[in-house]
Amino acid sequence: MPKPFPFCPLAFGVSSSLYTPHAGESPPTMGTSPLAPDKASCCLGASDCRGGRRVIPPRPGRVLWARYQAAGKHMASLLRPHIRVPGPVGEELQVPDKDTKAMVGTEDTPGSKASPNPQKLRPSVFHSIKFFVLCHSLLQLAQLMISGYLKSSISTVEKRFGLSSQTSGLLAAFNEVGNTALIVFVSYFGSRVHRPRLIGCGAILVTLAGILMTVPHFISEPYRYDRTSPDMPQDFEVSLCLPSTKALASASSNSSCSSYTEAQHLAVVGIMFTAQTLLGVGGVPIQPFGISYIDDFSHNSNSPLYLGILFAVTMMGPGMAYGLGSLMLRLYVDIDRMPEGGINLTSKDPRWVGAWWLGFLISAGAVALAAIPYFFFPKEMPKEKQELRFRRKGLAVSDPPVSKGEDSSSEQSPADSPEKKDNLAQIAPDLTVIQFIKVFPRVLLRTLRHPIFLLVVLSQVCMSSMAAGMATFLPKFLERQFSVTASYANLLIGCLTIPLAIVGIVVGGILVKRLRLGPVHCGTLCLLSALCCLVLSTPLFFMGCSSHQIAGISHQPGAQPGLELFPGCMESCSCPSDDFNPVCDSSSRVEYITPCHAGCRSRVVQEAPDKSQVFYTNCSCVAGGGPVPAGSCDSACGHLVLPFMILVSLGAALASVTHTPSFMLILRGVKKEDKTLAVGIQFMLMRVLAWMPSPVIHGSAIDTTCVYWAHSCGRQAVCRYYDHDLLRNRFIGLQFFFKTGSLACFALILAILRQQDKEERTKATIPNPGLQQQLLASEAKKEPEESRV
DSSP states (O other), X not given: XXXXXXXXXXXXXXXXXXXXXXXXXXXXXXXXXXXXXXXXXXXXXXXXXXTTOOOOXXXXXXXXXXXXXHHHHHHHHHTSOOEEEEOTTSSEEEEOOHHHHHHHOSTTSTTOSSSOOHHHHSSSGGGOHHHXXXXXXXXXXXXXXXXXXXXXXXXXXXXXXXXXXXHHHHHHHHHHHXXXXXXXXXXXXXXXXXXXXHHHXXXXXXXXXXXXXXXXXXXXXXXXXXXXXXXXXXXXXXXXXXXXXXXXXXXXXXXXXXXXOHHHHHHHHHHHHHHHHHHHHHTTTHHHHXXXXXXXXXXXXXXXXXXXXXXXXXXXXXXXXXXXHHHHTTSBTXXXXXXXXXXXXXXXXXXXXXXXXXXXXXXXXXXXXXXXXXXXXXXXXXXXXXXXXXXXXXXXXXXXXXXXXXXXXXXXXXXXXXXXXXXHHXXXXXXXXXXHHHHHHHHHHHHHTOHHHHHHHHHHHHHHHHHHHHHHHHHHHHHHHHOOOHHHHHHHIIIIIHHHHHHHHHHHHHHHHHHTOOHXXXXXXXXHHHHXXXXXXXXXGGSOOOOOEETTOOSSTTOOOOGGGSOGGGTTSOOOTTOOOXXXXXXXXXXXXXXXXXXXXXXXXXXXXXXXXXXXXXXXXXXXXXXXXXXXXXXXXXXXXXXXXXXXXXXXXXXXXXXXXXXXXXHHHSOGGGHHHHHHHHHHHHIIIIITHHHHHHHHXXXXXXXXXXXXXXXXXEEEEEOHHXXXXXXXXXXXXXXXXXXXXXXXXXXXXXXXXXXXXXXXOOSOHHHHXXXXXXXXXXXXXXXOO
């Protein structure tokens, strides 16, 4: 091998006599080597040519000669065939072969993957955790809006498709079925998957589920609020007292059954149940993966702030769902296919059906727009090196240390201490599916055996059952009890109940934070809040009035009216038994199911600029012969709707105050290694024991108060009239029952905590003064830790 040049070949470039350029490439000039940005830099060996730095080791003799030999070998390696890759500035760089990589190292090469350019890691806004927090807040807001929209239009869906309250409650609960079935797998996968993309895929599935919920509207026939044949105008003489109505009514009934068969009804209901299940499945990865992603790649001091912003924006979703329902239900259901002659209905008419499907389209569009950025976020986002290396050490505990200095400080992090090796949340990413299944029951049983945890979960199950039933059927209760429209009922809930519930959650957190409440004081706060909530619900039993008189209907649940029960003034009329077109005699406050049952023989329409009003005249059952307006009689208790809603909203706020203190009781009552799993078990039990069965229980209780069922093709359909006193007592009674159960659980929790505190104080009274001082000092150190939120 020839003696190396007495100058630095890397600093001045390779000699043109020894370097043969590739086709179309000019030889490099002096000072253009990426390893030697300065002409004065002279690298004597591979170890001295890192980053173009000039390092002259103070070693004479053989060491200097060895470095010259290394430089000569490196120059000879440059003459071998090269791999041409694009450089960072658009020019082509030459990557050495395997031997050269071993000498120089690839961590500092500009095109290497080992240490990418920091400027390249943050070229766009998708590498900012703040932008991710903004996107995720909007996505969860839209996702909760589409999930809660069905509850705002539950009574409208019942009228449109002839569903009972039990069936509609089951439909609302199916949103939790798919969510609960897959939530355990989400906790297992953790950070193994590309979380932003999986969140985006879940949002797309939620969008498709929202669109699928609107399919029953488009595949069904136009809504006929009168039982007339499709070729007749609605509100035709079929509802009047005419001798020929009997044959016409039977033909109408037969045509209705042939056009809307039981198979079509089952298909429509099946589509809605499938859509609700997909809605729950799509929402599984959104919240857990989003929270973990924010917590992983944000600074430790900023993570609570980001999560607080996320939850604050997310809590507005249910309120926006009720607000959207209030707007959409003011529009007629067939706004896309209005009849030629228009409609003679107002939103106060009990036959009115709003555009329930339009809200699902709007919500689905919002979710789709919010899902787009998630397909551009990286799997791992840049963060501080210490935090990133800490996470890698937590996931690979068995790896030996590879560096010293800064890395050694992160190795001694408390999260990697041997005391936390049993933490299922930390070791879950390293477990296989079989190992995870084996470990899960052991930790589950150990957690459930804790009395404080079990009682807190039971109290929250009672509170969640109350909230689920109220959120699902409170709009329908207001419609029936106080004769308000569905739009106005949703407006009251969205503007009063939901905001006050949010305020209650915030107030509970502030009280725990400012007052530094320990476990005993947290239990006291929960007990007082539950007691005040129970007291406020007591006047609700008396805020209402009895049902007005309905001709031919007995106010006994289950009793079906017959023609012999109707007054004799309509015996000459052949009135259909399954028709529903109510009219009200305002003078006597008597309501008739149809104008035919009131003996009315003519119909008058009064046109107005904003709406038209229908009146029926020549009514043999009405004093003076009429006229009587179309529609049900207004409730005599309509003025009580605002006081009723104020008490309900205050009760919801007081119940929400227990949210944060009860969480603190769970976090302080279980072992440190089981905290994460305990919170997951808590949410799973709340879904299984509260959010899934509660709507069905409330719907079944409401169905028992029905006094007149509509029938469609021989099957029981929607309920037309309820016993208002029975409805109020059973609906508010269920709420009272769940609140009492929560109060009893909090009382037991407080008794156990005080007993434990008394035992600790008894142990602390030791005659040895030195040991007593040590115990007092240790309690003073533990007090700030116990009071943190």
